[in-house]
Amino acid sequence: MSERDVLLAEFAQGLRPMSECIEWFDGLGQAEQSEVLPDLGNLAAADVSEITRAMKRRLKKIQYRPDLVDGCIAATGHVRICFR
Structure with missing residues (x-):
């Protein structure tokens, strides 16, 4: 499991504050953000x-x-x- 996967799982489970999630996402380059967005969508549920x-x-x-x-x-x- 990659470090990114671990971070996304921790954010989704509420183990890390949302402010840290936003800061982490904003620190990514545009290409990395494009790669992460589908993963974030998979973690969200209606x-x-x-x-x-x-x-x-x-x-x-x-x-x-x-x-x-x-x-x-x-x-x-x-x-x-x-x-x-």
């Missing part, structure tokens, strides 16, 4: 149902990525056991 739809869609994608699930489990120090 209402709870839109957030719910987005989460379901993203969780569905994770379902088909066992390597991603394994990596998350491994990061916790646990081992995944498959019963098939």
